[in-house]
Amino acid sequence: MPKDNGIGASTKRREDVRFLTGHGKYTDDINVLHQTYVHFLRSDVAHGKITSIDTAEAAKMPGVVRIFTGADFEGVGGLPCGWQVTDRHGEPMKEPPHPVLAQGKVRHVGEPIAAVVADTLAEARDAAEAIMVEIEDLPAAVDMKAALKDGAPKVHDELSDNLCYDWGFVEENKGAVEEAIKNAAHVTTLELVNNRLVANPMEPRVALGDYNRSDDMSTLYTTSQNPHVIRLLMGAFVLGIPEHKLRVVAPDVGGGFGTKIFHYAEEAFCTFAARQIKRPVKWTSTRSEAFMSDAHGRDHVTKIELALDKDNNFTAIRTETYANMGAYLSTFAPSVPTWLHGTLMAGNYKTPNIYVNVKAVFTNTVPVDAYRGAGRPEATFQLERVIDKAARELGVDPIALRKQNFITEFPYATPVAVEYDTGDYMATMAKLEEIADVKGFAARRAESEKNGKLRGLGINCYIEACGIAPSNLVGQLGARAGLYESATVRVNATGTISVMTGSHSHGQGHETAFPQVVAEMLGIDESMIDIVHGDTANTPMGMGTYGSRSIAVGGSAMVRATEKIINKAKKIAAHLMEASEADIELKDGAFSVAGTDKSVAWGDVTLAAYVPHNYPLEDIEPGLEETAFYDPSNFTYPSGAYCCEVEVDPETGKVTVERFAAADDFGNIINPMIVSGQVHGGIAQGIGQALLENCAYDENGQLLSASYMDYAMPRADDVPFYQVDHSCQTPCTHNPLGVKGCGEAGAIGSPPAVINAVVDALQSGGHKVTHIDMPATPSRVWAAMQG
Amino acid sequence: MAKVTMTVNGKSVSRDVEGRTLLVQFLREKLNLTGTHVGCDTSQCGACVVHVNGEAVKSCTMFAAEAEGAEVTTIEAVENDDGSLSVVQQAFQDHHGLQCGFCTPGMVMTATALLKENPKPSEAEIRDHLEGNICRCTGYHNIVKAIMAASGQDVSSVAAE
Ligand code: FES
Ligand code: FES
DSSP, X not given: OOOSSSTTOOOOOTTHHHHHTTOOOBGGGOOOTTOEEEEEEEOSSSSEEEEEEEOHHHHTSTTEEEEEEGGGGTTSOXXXXXXXXXXXXXXXXXXXXXXXXXXXXXXXXXXEEEEEEESSHHHHHHHHHTOEEEEEEOOOOOSHHHHTSTTOOOSSTTSSSSEEEEEEETGGGHHHHHHHHHTOSEEEEEEEEEOOEEOOOSSOOEEEEEEETTTTEEEEEEOOSOHHHHHHIIIIIIIOOOGGGEEEEOOBOOOOTTTTTSOOHHHHHHHHHHHHHTSOEEEEOOHHHHHHHSOEEOOEEEEEEEEEOTTOOEEEEEEEEEEEEESSOOTTGGGTTTTTTGGGTTTTBOOSEEEEEEEEEEOSSOOXXXXXXXXXXXXXXXXXXXXXXXXHHHTOOHHHHHHHHBOOSXXXXXXXXXXXXXXXXXXXXXXXXXXXXXXXXXXXXXXXXXXXXXXXXXXXXEEOOBSOOOHHHHHXXXXXXXXXXXXXXXXXXXXXXEEEESOOOSSSOHXXXXXXXXXXXHTOOGGGEXXXXXXXXXXXXXXXXXXXXXXXXXXXXXXXXXXXXXXXHHHHHHHHTTOOGGGEEEETTEEEETTSSOEEEHHHHHHHHHXXXXXXXXXXXXXXXXXXXXXXXXXXXXXXXXEEEEEEOXXXXXXXXXXXXXXXXOBSOSOHHHHHHHHHHHHHHHHIIIIIOOOOXXXXXXXXXXXXXXXXXXXGGGOOOEEEEOOOOOOOSSSTTOBOXXXXXXXXXXXXXXXXXHHHHHHHTTOOOOOOOSSOOHHXXXXXXXX | OEEEEEEETTEEEEXXXXXXXXXXXXXXXXXXXXXXXXXXXXXXXXXXXXXXXXXXXETTSSBGGGGTTOEEEXXXXXXXXXXXXXHHHHHHHHTTOOSSOSSHHHHHHHHHHHXXXXXXXXXXXXXXXXXXXXXXXXXXXXXXXXXXXXXXXXXXXXXXX
């Protein structure tokens, strides 16, 4: 029987009721008395010198409260970068200033130049049209490799060139890798592009800054995945507001996918401007604005080489990647192509020699930062594509080649500095072959061919690193933050519980899943527990939600705090039953004395804690509330195997995804229903990347895909039902729940499966296609078929 | 400014609006019915779908003035009279057809209208009908499944967890 309470139950989500009835409270649903509206005048050129800004006419327009330009921000800090990468030569990356409003120059289409604050949004927009800005156009650096050539236009005049860093990992491996490639029986080489994407959570970003003169308190309501991080970055580094005078609230947030991690100019602006004009200032992004102001994702150009010995064992991997940073360093941008990418290059395979080189490049484009998977999809895509290509070159079965090279013993230390604690790649592959019905493929292909279609099957594996940690290690790697998580468990007098967490839910269902953990530990009903999150005023300092870290890190903090609660509650129970604390057992919501029939209910103990009449006051304090901060000792390593089956129409080049299967190992699972949902969403985003989505710039740096008219989002008829399975479970060995995290896996594991399937289909039709870049649009596929 | 009058969720309402005020702005800003969302500016995401005279309409494609005299229903009035979730709403919860919830009001309004027109839509018909509604979270699997379930179809063979 499936469980109906606690860990492992597919408890239906309690948050659904408010969302289904229109009572969610998203940031744009919040309005504050005397609120003003801001409209940003943004650059429509990629690169240029601002020669003049004349706001005089605009300032006289109806409703205008004040117009701000870069000059108003001269004394204000720029947007900080949260990660400093050290290059191959031991030098720090280049870190140019990132102004809130443009200072002297514009460096990408969409960069805010001026901000009009008015009584209504329509008035702000109308007035912005009356601002006269003169910009002297400069040639733009757009293509990464061209941007590194001598004489290329410089994005930042004060830097020697457009190279942010040249990173080698592990530098000491380089010689051995070269040697292994030289001595290989076979080397497969692949050049590929990991296409630039826009995360596109359905809720556009919103910021509402409020300022209360009576207590000098600023409040920012914002669409963030990590309100405490925003408070720290904005308070300490940008605006100089002490933390106790700054509250950041991220209420219901309509999806994040990474893009709502970062600290953005609009948040700092609204907070700053509200203090200046002493009225609330609200900004709501339009979708078009989102395309040019939300940090983009991916955008790598890579060459990978895989060396094999005569028995097809992998002997070395060498990769060289150009990673686009855009015009400025977004909050965690430098870490994505380096520590979140290079460390994953071993994948699921025991390749002894690996060397990763990454050149991060400034261009006149929107900043690029983490998007669902962040670095790990880029690592997985190139590795799983090159393995597939090698299998085809060698004429061996791609599944067999993978199995032959799987890591089978754990813990396993990779040559790229990480240690996998657990995994069973044979098991997930076997499960995949079963749920994908790989055996039945030949018959399905024959059927497709009868209908004049080509059919292909693509397989790949992935490994992910979640819950990046521990803080002292990431500090050495350049993180300017800790990566712990916090939880306060507040037991109320009647035994109900509020858990204040630093994690943030924006679709992941924490309000449902987190109580399942506490309920299981205490043996009480989930409905007695509520989660409080998203407000710095009533949650302990926490790092928020990204990198599939909430249950592995946030959940662990909650476990630790609940353990403290249990310890104290046992002391109280021992006193109430006049027994020894060591004999007290907690089961099904009651404390009993081992070997006796004495017991007290959970509620009796909690009441005693707050009405301490019969209470060991000399030994313990009244009350029952505990906080824990949890700093993990290692990453967690979810893994899995994915399979995609496509049909290709040889007449048009159109690819349709016919079947998709995913076998994941997430360790222990709290709520299987929610986990499946996370995988589904990730797969759709991966199919989107592989077949539909592309953020395109022209050679002048004009953004060509700036709305849903020209950025193809996956829709319901672009995807099939998915077969997902997470019954292969090798629990994480170093966190108390044995969990690994599941938020990004789908987006990491799916793009190579799709492209492997497309190549398989085309080759089955006799086309000599060995690779096709994403997105595999009909025109690209058709062109590839023409030879 | 001109006065528009319409019936929203069974109540007659009149407000002064500018000619350029969209129906979605009217609902959100004048009536505080913030369950109807705005996810794009090119009429492509469907987060703003409401019913106008019984038909699913993207409320960002219509001026408030064009709804003069109309019967408008928003997500806030979809539940049953006793306050329980409607069949469609309940199916979305039962089958985990929502994550962040932002697309959800539009999805529920679109699905409710579909089932009125076509009480037993096939998977393909549902996917086709959802063309105008984007969800970034769910990968559509559980949305399609929920709509099939809401129409009384057996979804036990559709892959679940
Ligand atoms: S807001 Fe109406 S379709 Fe997107
Ligand atoms: S549930 Fe988040 S967009 Fe659909």
